[in-house]
Amino acid sequence: MRLKKVWLNINGVDRIMVCNPEIDTLADVLRRIGLTGTKVGCHAGQCGACTVLLEGKPIRSCVKKIKNVPEYAKIVTIEGIGTPQHLHPLQQAWITYGGVQCGFCTPGFIVSAQGLLDINPAPTREEVRAWFQKHRNLCRCTGYKPLVDAVMAAAEVLRGEKTMDDITFQLGEDGKIYGTHYPKPTALSKVTGLCDFGDDIGMKMPAGTLHLAIVQPKVSHAKILKIDFSGAEAMPGVVKVITAKDVRGTNRATFPQEHPRASCDGKIKPIICDEKIFRYGDVVAVVAATTRDEARAAAEKVVVEWEELPAYMTALESLAQGAQQIHAETSNIFLMNRVVKGEDTRKIIPGAEYVVEGSFHSSREPHLVIEPDTMQAYWDEEGRMTVQCKSQTIHVHKNSIAEGIGLSPEKIRIIENPTGASFGHAMTPGAPALMAVCAMALDAPVTLTMSYSEHQAFSGKRAPSYTNARLACDKEGRIVALEYDMVLEHGAYPEDATKLVDKAVRFIGNPYHVPNINGIVKSALSNHSFGIMYRGFGSPQCYTSSEALMDMMAEKIGMDRFDFRYLNIARPGDLTVNSYPYREYPMQEMMDMMRPFYKEAVAQAKAESTASKKRGVGIVWGGYHVGGLRDKCEIELELNPDGSITHYNSWEAQGQGADIGTLAHTHEALRPLGISPDQIKLVQNDTAITPVTGPAAGSRSHYMAGNATILAAHQLIAAMRKPDGSYRTYDEMVAEGIPTRYKGISDTIDSTVLIDPDTGHGNASPEANYLLMLMEAEVDLETCKPRVLSVKAISDIGKVGNILAVEGQAYGGLSHSIGFALSEDYSDLKRHSTLQGAGIPNILDVPDKMEYIFHETPRARGPHGSSGCAEGYQSVGHMAVINAIYDAIGVRIYELPATPDKIKAALEAKERGEELKPEKYFLGADFYETLDYMENNLVKK
Structure with a gap:
């Protein structure tokens, strides 16, 4: 190895360092000397978390080789912008205006913004957005609007128009912080780059810590014949290659399936694959070495021999006639639930005045956090196996990995690292289980940071859905019946399928008065990425069908879409789809508030449409439940x-x-x-x-x-x-x-009722939240590319506890919803392995014009009158986009995401006088036959 001495001027000081000029990037060097405020997310120059100023210009330091950095070049990192005792206006503005959520992207954004203000002290909002787009600064949490707010405020201070006090939160005379814009207490450490996230902790572990690299064969379904790691063991620095044989417990990470109709027990996911590979991303071995580079180099030398098996990459394939069982323990449909309300829809729908139907698909949405999985494990001072990770449920994970790793729960300790977001993917016990297994096999502390492609393959995704549904109305336009047959594709492993089904049966038809329902929700296996929790859990899949049907029905009747919803929203005395009263009935008041905005938006969209760019408006109802049964x-x-x-x-x-x-x-x-x-x-x-x-x-x-x-x-x-x-x-x-x-x-023992597995009746959450969303979108007829222009939403979450936090969830949830509607997917295992490849929205993909209005109905059982908010804000926004596209150009996209090629094909079909829509999905059996089967095989006989 040939090394080079380099002098760089870092944050105003000349510093000497020794580097490998062919391998080291500028980010590597900065982080190695302790400046870990420079974060590395994608390691591909796509996310901007690693942004520093090089000679005054923002650059992505993770892809800037040190050999291409001139001697004595001037580098500015987040540590050189300001300190906790002397904040820069940008840092203070980020704190005050809600720019910090997880905070992983924050240093890169602030440094990038500094580069802008150095050359343009009075930018417009459009110029700020264009700057972040140009320099590829990505944020998954905030929806970008608070970041632009912060830059604009900081610029005013730097121009002398405001003081630091003007952009610093001040307590009111009453000293109250509940219901105010009081900033997050952890924001200070994040705007200064001093918060240590997982990889930062890994770099600062004590001597003797071993670095891990995972081995993921590039196959979706195979029988393992042999794993040859002799070549890996011979590589420099390698201590051991850990395989399933080194696992002391059952080698299964458990996620219990408690539903009485579940045909598997939730103990079929291997921590390290032993006999079979069930999906691309499964881990078959882990290499431990003295450095990260050594571990990763050795992992490339592990040779896995396999016998490839049929790979069913969608539920439609795994449920097709002749498909083999993916797991020996269970059929490919491993769980079913149903909703039965009112009279038999088979008698009502044929005689109804109006009927609409369709088949709808929601995609395998990746969480696309900027920080990939990164974690540590070691024996602590009291002899407990300790795992530091992103865990979103630390006490549950302690118990769910115990049997698999061979320790009692009392001998396990889980600590959550400062986390670069999760949105649900960190609910899986697979990651902490893997770390514990390796630390136990090595009897040494270990650290692991996955590459982004490894993380994408390893982590779960939102479960895709396939739904056949139809809606019936009487001659006045009142809903009389709803039928639906839904399959939630849970990929290779059940994970949280029971909870997902419990959620899904509660949202198709919410929050309308639907007197008669026949619905079935099934969970099915495939050989793709496993389903895991994701903000809005279960509801986006449901609203994909129900909010499309609402627009379709309004058009068939000849009613305005707003008026049709107004006629059919639930009012006091009406029951939920699960045959219980709604927790609150704010729907009519919320629609009364929205009506003038809707009329204005419809008129504006019509007036501003041109021959080449058509504008449309989408209106949707959404919301979510808060908490759960026996919570x-x-x-x-x-x-x-x-x-x-x-x-x-x-x-x-x-x-x-x-x-x-x-x-x-x-x-x-x-x-x-x-x-x-x-x-x-x-x-x-x-x-x-x-x-x-x-x-x-x-x-x-x-x-x-x-x-x-x-x-x-x-x-x-x-x-x-x-x-x-x-x-x-x-x-x-x-x-x-x-x-x-x-x-x-x-x-919640006294405030919840179990969802009946035979009827779907129940009220399994103590509270709910409600969202009414209005969206304006535009479609470029030349490129067929859609763009969201503005959003106005009214939500009811009870009393707002912290305005910055709630607005942050709203803006962030919207950005995810736009991605879900237009670009995000994880179906192509190669193309979708990166942030940009998987379709993450950039700042110009998300509108700057966003307004959320709070309709506050105090919750009698809620703390200080509050409910919960996060899930509702990502429940239905994607359908506001889809409905707006239809309003603009008259074509409906039934299968997400609504990419330009799909829109183009739909427009071409329209020109031919056709409608491009999927054939009715075959979901394992005839719908009515399944209804009869479930009726004849009741759980509560």
């Missing part, structure tokens, strides 16, 4: 000697606001004590020291942790209160023998 949540509050309060919880922080949610709830609940926000300390997400708060999923955390916080606060305040109404100090509490730490426990 339970624990938090603890402790009074400290200095009078401060420590809040302990396991509200996993994925960037969605676990920090500000905890702080806001605690501060509001402890208002009688008069403490300030900085007197509240947060200790979160370590199974050894934080209680079981539950998964950060299902829009439950704000609701459940908030109620638990109130209960703990009541106990603490009561214990501190003296007979005269004043409050005891810590020393007085100790002197009187009064405990200083209290646990709050909230549950």
